[in-house]
Amino acid sequence: MNTIVKGALLTITGAVVVVLVLVAGLLSTEADTADDQGGDLHGVPQEYAPWIRRAVAACQHSELAPALMAAQIKQESGFRAEAGSHAGAQGPAQFVPGTWAVWGRDSDGNGRADPHDVGDAVIAQGRFMCSLLGSAKTSGFRDDPRRLALAGYNAGWGAVQRFGGVPPLTFANGETYNYVRIIMASMKQYATTPDALSVAGSGTGPVALRRAARYIGTPYSYGGGTPKGPGLGFCDRANGYAGGRCVASSTTGFDCSSLVQYGYWPTVQLPRTAAAQYNATSGRPVARGALKPGDLVFWSNRSGAIYHVGLYAGQSRILHAPKTGRDVRVEPIDTAMPAADYHGATRP
Structure with a gap:
């Protein structure tokens, strides 16, 4: 979630109420493991793919696609479970302690909720993104809900509300603007196998x-x-x-x-x-x-x-x-x- 949102979790209006409602809804379906045999995800480390699909299956918003989550993890940590930052963000999805306290759970069943555990981190990322997509789709802001949710993950939903959309290049040295741009552009490399649509010819x-x-x-x-x-x-x-x-x-x-x-x-x-x-x-x-x-x-x-x-x-x-x-x-x-x-x- 990068540096801007560190320590700013509660900038989301009504966060406590929204969190409790959405987490309850997500937990009811979290136990269902998604099929790991499909061709909807390419180029993702083996230990991440089933957790990404499980997180997507638990979200009611179809915009939370496997490729979106994969591109986001790549941007956050490069798929490195041990990743950290100077701002205190931890793990592959880069959660700071305050945010982890809300979204983190022991999703892999190993007896601890740890932002460095791939399963725990990816499922928490899915919960958070699903909530943000819900906020984006009811916000009235005229932009792709995926872009708005990514901006909220990086900078806090309060920043999205402040600017009425994705913060501009002038905000935080362009960090959020470029975060959103890079993830949206890189999604396609994870969407399917490389040769799934090899098209020859110029007609x-x-x-x-x-x-x-x-x-x-x-x-x-x-x-x-x-x-x-x-x-x-x-x-x-x-x-x-x-x-x-x-x-x-x-x-x-x-x-x-x-x-x-x-x-x-x-x-x-x-x-x-x-x-x-x-x-x-x-x-x-x-x-x-x-x-x-x-x-x-x-x-x-x-x-x-x-x-x-x-x-x-x-x-x-x-x-x-x-x-x-x-x-x-x-x-x-x-x-x-x-x-x-x-x-x-x-x-x-």
């Missing part, structure tokens, strides 16, 4: 695919995203909800069609929805055996109405934004959506 399709792949790990947000990048979404009668709560309106990300639209823009200015994108390109169908990177792949319901689109990524995979609660990722075509719903593919 329209490969270029669109590479452009969209910049946002692997970005949350799904129903109605969110524009040709300029991720954006806040909205909820309708059936979409954008998680746990009975509208999350799209406070989640900065893409839905399936906005990700495709972003990838192709401005070379090919596709319409906004999956159905409209199919209608605009259906005159150029592509057989499944002839798919090329960047082709549009569609799924429909029993009535034939198109409900999902992704970009063909080679090797029988697609790059897509799946649904609320998940993030932009590469998945096999046969399991990305129900196989029976596969409708066909087109080439813009």
Whole structure:
């Protein structure tokens, strides 16, 4: 959490109440161990990966992705459990004693709560970041909740409130500004295996695919995203909800069609929805055996109405934004959506 927030834990308004409520909610799910076999995390020391996934699984905010936590640990300590600082920060997540007293627990079951223990530190980091994401998403500040949460972790939520967002370069010699910038930029190196999306060629399709792949790990947000990048979404009668709560309106990300639209823009200015994108390109169908990177792949319901689109990524995979609660990722075509719903593919 670096130097600015040292000794400033209680700058978070109403911290005691928020801490007690959120920690209670997180502890109820903490015992569930996340699957450690997925390809959602790359380049992380072996002892960190299962704890990162466990921390993410315990948080109700989809913005807390494994890659975000990994990039943050890298920036804090370089994945060094023994790391310390002149300001008294300790361990891989760099907790000072006052902050550790609130968020630290014996999560690895070894009989002690120690900020140098990887499991204890990573789970505490997840708790703290989850709380900050909650504050960010209800703050009304017009910025990516992940950026706001990272700024709060580094400088204290009071600093975020003071500036109405991420503190500028003029604050603390740019420490918080650069902390946020570096972590957001380095997330992608941890998001998936290095060869998960190897795209050759310079045509329209490969270029669109590479452009969209910049946002692997970005949350799904129903109605969110524009040709300029991720954006806040909205909820309708059936979409954008998680746990009975509208999350799209406070989640900065893409839905399936906005990700495709972003990838192709401005070379090919596709319409906004999956159905409209199919209608605009259906005159150029592509057989499944002839798919090329960047082709549009569609799924429909029993009535034939198109409900999902992704970009063909080679090797029988697609790059897509799946649904609320998940993030932009590469998945096999046969399991990305129900196989029976596969409708066909087109080439813009």
